[in-house]
Amino acid sequence: MAYIRHPLKSSKRKLFRGRLVEAIEFNGFQRRQFAGTKSVSHSGLPPNAKYGISVDGELPVFRDKRTQRISVIIPNYNHAAFLRERIRSILDQEVELSELIILDDASTDDSRNVILEMTRDISVPVKLVFNEMNSGSIFRQWEKGFELAKGDLIWLCESDDTCDPRFLGTLVPYFSDPSVMMAFGRIDSIDREGIVVPQSGLSLSASKFWGAPIIASAYSWFNGPFGNKNVVANVGGCLFRRQEFSPDIFSELASYRICGDWYLYSRVARGGRIAYDPNAKAYFRVHTSNSSKASLKSESFYNEHVRIAQALRRHYEVNKSAIRLLLQNAWAICVANLGYAAGREFAQGGLIGEVMKTPRNINHILLILAACDEHVVSAACRLANTVSGRGEDVTVLLSGDATLFDRVRGLLSPSVSILPSIFAERMGLYPFLTEFGITTVWVADNEIGGMDGACRSLRIPLLSSSAEGFDLSTDRFRK
Incomplete structure (x- = not known):
């Protein structure tokens, strides 16, 4: 407390306070960034990265060669004053968009005319949904947007915010790594006129922690910065994979009035990894009608x-x-x-x-799959999809080449992340299982050397294709 109240001028005191808070909040969180700072491009990926095997922090990872289709969703309510800038910031992106979905929740201002004007002659396919009655929940609008989206990646853009033209170009390349489920960038606050305003605490530009790209497991993010506070202040500052969500997740999301975005991030990240790149810049607008600002005086917050x-x-x-x-x-x-x-x-x-009495009830299942016959690969992927569809987190640890990766990627649900087995071996089995918060390991064929001992030490169940409870031959769970 004496350090925080040090009698310097307020700007230095604020900086010291921010650095102290940052040191406390990020203590123990391990930054795993791409390939070392000297060789990292603005996208966070190594220069000249090729499909097949590339390098992430000196660990090879599979790269998905498919073009990622991007669905942009804009939920709007009475933001006619900012809609032109918001839509322009989306259309000015360097990356091609697959579709633009705009949802107007019965606005009483000139929003609909602005939307029609801005989308009249654009080349991007557009879906417009105009509610006749207000839904009463921004998160219900999000659900409607997810149901309409057909792309591989979702960019959910609040209608009063904006971003840099290189935002998508910086974040999209991260998704060629099939273990990355979500990526976000640096978010600054702006006023009604678009001028950057000081943030409370330590600004990202002054922060040592947030100054370089970071990639780490969702489990470690949520036991670190994301568990301390919602580090993605506006949902438009992130990008995530489109997934099939169960009705209970949408029901839970709609039950929030304020913190639903934080809950959504925890769900879309699943058992994979989250990437952060400060070169992807988004701007959160703070103004008198901003719902986030008003919520601070609400008991619900x-x-x-x-x-x-x-x-x-x-x-x-x-x-x-x-x-x-x-x-x-x-x-x-x-x-x-x-x-x-x-x-x-x-x-x-x-x-x-x-x-702290709340028990964990969402498991993270690690399925180890090596090069093997078509039946085993297909059955293992169906099983992974089944478990993921029930709401559990699933990661496939794959031992094989790009050909096997292509087969597996084509069979798996987008909600299942993929990592090469060499990732766990070079990282070390104990740190790997701990960082990803693995609760059960299933071996479809050949076990990775040492996995049995690591699981025994960490008290993690290790099942095989012939073990009780796991049956590849029938593609069912044994009771």
Whole structure:
């Protein structure tokens, strides 16, 4: 506290405070970035990366040669003043778009005329959905957009925000790595006129941690920065794979008023990895009618932080340190906006202890698959899709060449991430299983050397194709 209150001028005090908070929040989080800073291009990928095998932090990874189709979704309500800039920022991207879906939620301003004007003569296929009655929830609009989208990647753009023309060009290449489920960039705040405004805490531009590309498992992200606070301030600052979500996930999403985006990030990341690149720049607009700003004075904002903490415990078994920081961040915002009395009420009753009692109920299954006959490959992929479709996280650890990768990628659901077996071997089996939060290992054919010992030490069940509970011959679970 003495350090935070050091009697320097306010700008230096703010910088010191931000660095201290950053050191606390990111303690123990391991940055795994592409190939070393000297050889990283603006996209975060090694220069001259070719399909087949490339290098990620000196570990070879498979590269998907397919062109990623991008679906852009713009949910809008009464943002006519910003729609032209928002749509232009999307159409000016260096990457080709597959479709533009605009959802207007019964706006009472001139939004519909602006939408029709801006989409009249564009080359991108457009889907317009105009509600006659307001849905009452931005997250219901998101669900409708997901159902309409046909692309491989989803870019969900808030209608009052904007971005740099190189945003997609920077992030899309990360998805040639089949283990990456989500990627996001640097997000700055802007005012109504588009001028960058100072952020509370430490700005990304002054941050050592956020100054270089990062790629790490979703499990480690949510037990680190993403478990402490929502580091993607606006959903338009990220890109993620389109997946088939079960109705209960959409139901849960719609139950949020404020923190639904944080919940969505935790679900789309699944058992894969999350990439961050500061060269992908997006801008979050802060203005008087901004719903995020108004929510800070709402009791729902703080109640939903508790719900998010519980959701992250169920999915990623988020550690106590991250949960404490998440709730402390919410408490600090509560005090700043509602006063100390409200802060005391929010923090009372052993809140951290109660949240930590929430058990993990979403497993992360690692399926090891080597070059083998067509039947085994097909059955293993069907099994992975079945488990993923039930809501569990699934990663396929693949031992083979680009030909096997092509076969497997074509059979697997987009919600299943793929890593080469050499990734785990060079990283070390213990760190690999720990970083990805693996709860069960299934071996479809040949086991990776040492996996049995690693699983025994970490008390992770290791099943094989002939083991009880896992039957490739019938493509079913044994009871």
